[in-house]
Amino acid sequence: MSANVQPITPLTLTAYTLVTANGRGVGPVLQALRGRRSGLKPCDFEDVTLKTYIGRVEGLEDFSLGNELERFDCRNNRLAWLGLQQDGFMVAVAEAKQRYGAHRVAVVMGTSTSGILETEHAYQARNQAGSLPDWYTSRYRYTHNMFSLGHFVRVCLGLRGPAMVVSTACSSSAKVFATADRLLRAGLCDAAIVGGVDSLCLTTLYGFSALQLLSTGPCRPCDEDRDGLSLGEAAGFALLESSERVGRRGAVALLGYGESTDGYHMSHPHPEGAGAIRAIRDALARAGLRPEDIEYVNLHGTATRANDSVEDKAVYSIFGARPACSSTKGWTGHTLGAAGITEAVISAFCLTEGLIPGTLNCARVDPSLKSRILRENQIGSLSCVASNIFGFGGNNCSLILGKL
């Protein structure tokens, strides 16, 4: 399975940033984790009447992008813009651009629904002949098209290197790390901006409702009475450079990644977690690590019955009951195509802060789960984290982050 997977040179996360329902920037999100304050609230998105909780980012309805960026204006790109402004990220990118040149910095973004909310609004605003409004058709390329986010980030940052948007449902912004590593190793760029943005929309709210996968309350990952997921929205970005160039001791780096598919079903995970196991094993092989080197597993942990149970099987079969395991979806909600970067950034600052977050909203751990599910926060030194992300289409990705 992993026979031909070779260890990689770690990639330093020179800078990173995150906006979720818990706040703007790494600081507020870390405070929410420490204070165990969820960002989930009863659904108040537009005129949606579903009985569910959501992780909505405050203030996206009330601002617009500046004149030069007007054509990109949509909820998804507003959230992207907000993300780029936090944690000194723009300055770090400007420095990398200075070091390498604009054409030597790649942009690899992940999203699942891009700016689809614009299309939903446009369909509601069709005229009597059934035509879509001009404000929409002239801007589709910059708002809803799947590449819009990549285009927007590239323009905001003034970059001219290779760019693409990966869209593999929930695994999108985990897989961007793998694509960036390949571009860097092949010498096609010297640095890469990776990240992802997904924003609330009717398609996912009513879609997950149709699949009967939405919890009526705040999601309860790994709880014996869990009844589904809560949707959230997020923007996260990281600047990746080879650790051989910028590695300083103690810096957080991507040590390995594994990608796989289930080859089983569009929306149900493989019953034995076969694809998940393959992704985790390949991530360990690329990191050159053994299972016992991993101290914390940030679970995909969506709080659906099926996901948490199958993920537990996969994690236990590789790690046994040794590492602490938890899901952070109780804080952020499931941010879908942004879940990969959200949980990679959370893993990064957990490494620097020596924090292992206990699963929020998990009152009693499902007794059928065999992994060591943590319920309370734990403080102590931490050097190696695995983060799992699984998505529709049976698309899996596992990342390993650690300190150099």
Next chain:
Amino acid sequence: MKVSIQGIGLLATGLAGWEVGRAVLAGHGSFQPGEMPDPEAALLPPNERRRSSDCVRWAVQVAQEAIAQSGLDPREVPTVFASSGGEMGVLDTLCRTLATSERVISPTLFHQSVHNTPSGYWGIATTCQQSSTALSCYDDSFAAGLLEAVTFVHVEQRPLLLVAYDLAVPAPLNEARPISAGFAVALLLAPPSDAALATMQLHLRETDQGPASHLQDLALEQVRLGNPAARSLPLLKALATGGSEKVIVSLLESQQLVLDIDSCRH
């Protein structure tokens, strides 16, 4: 970065399959667009085929054509699927439903709306559990997919199947994205090998060093310009013609892929 091409799949009006397409592109037959193909995509289990979207059937059809030529086991081959807009037909249906007051959408239609739907169905049809990436780069989605695919083969030193497709966009969504005819192409790429249809060297360059390749035949050039997946046509023409040729494909406004093709004579 040097790779070999070990299989080609093609589907478009007047270019139904690589055998037909190769003859047309090599100038041995005239390009005669007619009815839109309705691919069988025989690899799909009947249940999956019945509920599959056009994108799935087109993508699976070219994928199975390319993999059959290579003789490789699809379970051993990772994949990259490139498309500008993915499931535009599914999105049209979903957005129509979401514009009604009831907003009752079909669960099947919802999971088919993701950009990696053909990737998921390909996995179900073949039981492949290898890595699969679905991506977009608007009009340059084929170029971005080719870059991701060649980079993967180069770095991992193993074969990979690239599939690029975009289908006709239904009204009224075609007012925003006017694509009037479908196009799908698949390339089985592998580390350099003697047993191949051709070898291809890829490098990136800045745009100001020259224009991108286009087609002399005006009707085919219209196809190239009308569908993002059809930006593969200059490469396919070089492969059909044989010999050595340089093909330039745009990647965004700032860069180009320079492809040095060397066809193997058997």
